[in-house]
Amino acid sequence: MNKQKRIEILTRLRANNPNPTTELEYNSTFELLIAVLLSAQATDVGVNKATRKLFPVANTPQAMLDLGVDGVKHYIKTIGLFNSKAENVIKTCQILVDQYGGEVPEDRAALESLPGVGRKTANVVLNTAFGWPTIAVDTHIFRVSNRTKLAVGKNVDKVEEKLLKVVPAEFKVDVHHWLILHGRYTCVARKPRCGSCIIEDLCEYKDKTEIEEA
Template sequence: MNQEQIERFFATLKAANPQPNTELEYTSVFELLAAVLLSAQATDVGVNKATRRLFPVANTPQKILALGLEGLESYIKTIGLYRSKAKHLMQTCQILVERHAGQVPRTREALEALPGVGRKTANVVLNVAFGEPTMAVDTHIFRVSNRTGLAPGKTPLAVERQLLKRVPAPYRVDAHHWLILHGRYVCQARRPQCERCAVADCCDHARAARRRAP
C-alpha cells in the first residue's frame, strides 16, 4: 500500500466513523485501565458484562483493594483467566495507591511497571485516556496491517513501528480504533468481507484476489 492509498484508506474510514471509540465501557481513567487489563484474551462484550457489576461497587484502586482478592474474583469470574487477572489488578491497585496517590500514571514506563500491563495495554491507556498517537497492536490490527499491506511486520512491535511511520499524522490518534473495528467487523480472520469493504480498492489482499478471479 503506497502513501496515496494509505491516505485514502484512512480518509474513507474516518468519513464512515468520524469519532471512533473503544467498545470497552468506562467512566474514568482507572476504569479504562482495569477494563483493558481484564480484556486480555477476552471479548469486550464479556469484560463489559463483568465490569457493569464491578464498577458500581468498586471503581477506584482503594475500593478494589477493599474488596479483597476473593471479592474481586467473584465479580470477574465470567472472564477467562480471571484468577490471574484478579491477582494482577490487586497488585496494580496496591502500586497505584502506594506510588501514584491512587492515580493512573501518564508515562509508558510507569504504566508498563504495573502487573498485568504490557505494551499493548499501556498504548491503549496512553491513546484513549491521554490522547497520545500510540498504536495498540492486537490480533485485529496485526492481521489488518499485514493483510492489506498497510504496515507489514512479523511481530506486533514491528507492526506498531511501521504504523507510526506510515499512518499520516492527522489520523494517528484514532487509527488504532479504526483498524480494530475494521478487523472485528469487516476484515475478519476466517473470511474477510471484501465484497462490502469500503477500502478494498486500497488493499493488497483485495487487489490480489481480483487478479486471481476468472
C-alpha cells in the first residue's frame, strides 16, 4: 500500500471519530491498568460488567490489596482466567505500593515488569493514560492491518513495528483506537461488513463482501 492511500485511510478514520478512546471504563490510570490487565482473552463488555462492581470497592492499589486475592476473585469470576488474573492484580498492586508510592509509573520497562502486564498492556496504558504515540496490536488490529494491507506482518510485533514506521506522527496517538474499533464493528473476523465500510475503496483485501452483513 502506498503512502498516499495510507494517509487517506487514516484521514477518513479520524474524520469519522475525531476523539477516539478505549471502550474500557475507568476513572484513573490505576483503574485503566487493572481493566486492561483483566481484558486479556476477554471482552471489554465483560470486563466493564465486573469492574463496575469492583472499582467502587477498590480503586487504589492499597484498597485492592485490602481485598486480597479471594476478594478480587469474587468480583472478577465472570471473566476468563480470573484465578490467575486475581493473583496478578494483587502482585501488581503490591509492587505499585512498595516501589511507586501507589502510582502507576509512566515508564515502559516498569510497566512491563508488573505481573500480568505485557507489551500490549503497557502500550495501552502509555497511550491512553499518558498520551504516548504507542500502538498496541491486538487481534483486531492485526486483522485489519493485514487485511487492508495498511501494515502487513506475520505476528503482532511485526505489525506494530510496521505501523510505527508507516503511520505519520499526526495519527499515531489515535490509530490504535481507530483500528481496534474498525475491527470490532466493521472489519469483523468471520465476514467483514464491507458494504458499510468507510475505507472500502481504499482497502486492498481481495475477498471483500458485496453486501453488508445483516
